[in-house]
Amino acid sequence: MRPELERLQHIEEQLLRGPAAQPAAEWQLQLLLDPELQADAEAQQQLYAGLRAAGRRQLRSELAGIHTRLYGPPPEAWPHRVASWLRGAFGRN
Known part of the structure; x- marks a missing residue:
């Protein structure tokens, strides 16, 4: 394995496994x-x-979509839906 990849693997092991990978004193x-x-460890x-933040945003978006499919649009949207229906029913755009 290339030295750069070995270095990255070492950093990831320490960040993800903690003291199980290498004692904290040695790492420090x-x-x-x-x-x-x-610098590389801080960047990682x-x-x-x-x-993690991107994953949380994606999960929130997916959960909001599921909620909308199960329960319909949020309550604050109903006046807009009624107004749109009324415009369509009376031929105004």
């Missing part, structure tokens, strides 16, 4: 001794945070 020492490792943490 490596971060102190290697500023590039620290930001990437994970962004992915």
